[in-house]
Amino acid sequence: MSQVLVFAEFANGQLKKGTLELLSAARKSGLKIQALALGSGAKGLADQLGKEGVDQVFAADDAKLDQYNPELFAEVVSGVLTAQKPAVVLASSTMLARDLFPRVAAHMNVGVTSDCTELEISGSGDVKARRPMYSGKCTAEVAFENSPTKIVLMRPNQLSITPATAAKTPSVEAVSMPAKDLKTLVKEIVKGTSGKLDLTEANIIVSGGRGLKDAAGFKIVEDLANVLGATAGASRAIVDAGWVPHTMQVGQTGKTVAPTLYIAIGISGAIQHLAGMSGSKVIVAINKDANAPIFQKATYGIVGDAFEIVPALTEEFKKLLAH
Numbered sequence: 001m002s003q004v005l006v007f008a009e010f011a012n013g014q015l016k017k018g019t020l021e022l023l024s025a026a027r028k029s030g031l032k033i034q035a036l037a038l039g040s041g042a043k044g045l046a047d048q049l050g051k052e053g054v055d056q057v058f059a060a061d062d063a064k065l066d067q068y069n070p071e072l073f074a075e076v077v078s079g080v081l082t083a084q085k086p087a088v089v090l091a092s093s094t095m096l097a098r099d100l101f102p103r104v105a106a107h108m109n110v111g112v113t114s115d116c117t118e119l120e121i122s123g124s125g126d127v128k129a130r131r132p133m134y135s136g137k138c139t140a141e142v143a144f145e146n147s148p149t150k151i152v153l154m155r156p157n158q159l160s161i162t163p164a165t166a167a168k169t170p171s172v173e174a175v176s177m178p179a180k181d182l183k184t185l186v187k188e189i190v191k192g193t194s195g196k197l198d199l200t201e202a203n204i205i206v207s208g209g210r211g212l213k214d215a216a217g218f219k220i221v222e223d224l225a226n227v228l229g230a231t232a233g234a235s236r237a238i239v240d241a242g243w244v245p246h247t248m249q250v251g252q253t254g255k256t257v258a259p260t261l262y263i264a265i266g267i268s269g270a271i272q273h274l275a276g277m278s279g280s281k282v283i284v285a286i287n288k289d290a291n292a293p294i295f296q297k298a299t300y301g302i303v304g305d306a307f308e309i310v311p312a313l314t315e316e317f318k319k320l321l322a323h
Ligand SMILES: Cc1cc2nc3c(=O)[nH]c(=O)nc-3n(C[C@H](O)[C@H](O)[C@H](O)COP(=O)(O)OP(=O)(O)OC[C@H]3O[C@@H](n4cnc5c(N)ncnc54)[C@H](O)[C@@H]3O)c2cc1C
Pocket: 208, 209, 210, 211, 212, 234, 235, 236, 237, 238, 249, 250, 251, 252, 253, 254, 255, 265, 266, 267, 268, 269, 270, 271, 272, 273, 276, 286, 287, 288, 289, 292, 304, 305, 306, 307
């Protein structure tokens, strides 16, 4: 029987939302579901994965996998996939997965597609996916030819989460670490200190642009983001100006995001910015220029001065969310 294998990502012992989305899509296919989890605590996910309808868990429960090492991860993942030969592999299109899975695909000589926004898996394990191209000006339908395993990386927040109808008790297979010597050693990964979800995984994003006048003006974006439990993002103009770090940039040369709610404040809506956020479900634009291109993409538009509107919105949300 064909199977679909989900690359299960987790934090603090809980499966990430993107993984729950992939598991919902996997269940729809009616295929046997496998999950692969890497790092300390991987074994402990079996119960959660069982509740999500997973039949078999591969757990590489080793602290060496707690931080990303491209060579080691590619060895471990390729080892499992080569042995299991799943028809489909699903992973969230995160920075890590976009680095890892092309390596795995090359190891296995199979196809990979990233940054997908739509997915269909047939009962026989065939895949049709769609992905935006040319800064979102068109979308491509992707099919695989002569690829016994098809690797699909889905943008988070694109697939809906449906509850599993029946829980399973999955078998848990321990994945051993490769014996071969590695050529690369990752000494340290320095993480951002915001404590907020990464932009690519965030459900709500509040972004600011040059309309905020200067670095101090960005505070109104952060205040609103804090009240909403959102992640703050930025246009390239203010990254280039040094107001905020590049990790916060949304767009063609920044991050591609697809939150449920994207609030763009003082951002004109240049094509390169839209390329990174037009997959958002609801877009709210706040701009004092009624002709700003962002309004053509916005679900809701507020024409006016951000310095009047945003603090007022923040206060209203504070009151609303206090109840
Ligand atoms: C190869 C290439 C790649 C690029 N990649 C990216 C990318 O990844 N991401 C990205 O964002 N850009 C990218 N850009 C840059 C892009 O073309 C734009 O220059 C940039 O997005 C503009 O940023 P902005 O909207 O903040 O600034 P502006 O275009 O200057 O817009 C500022 C907006 O703020 C409004 N405003 C002013 N004052 C107020 C106020 N008080 N209240 C409300 N609104 C106000 C103005 O009406 C205006 O619409 C790229 C460009 C190139 C050439």
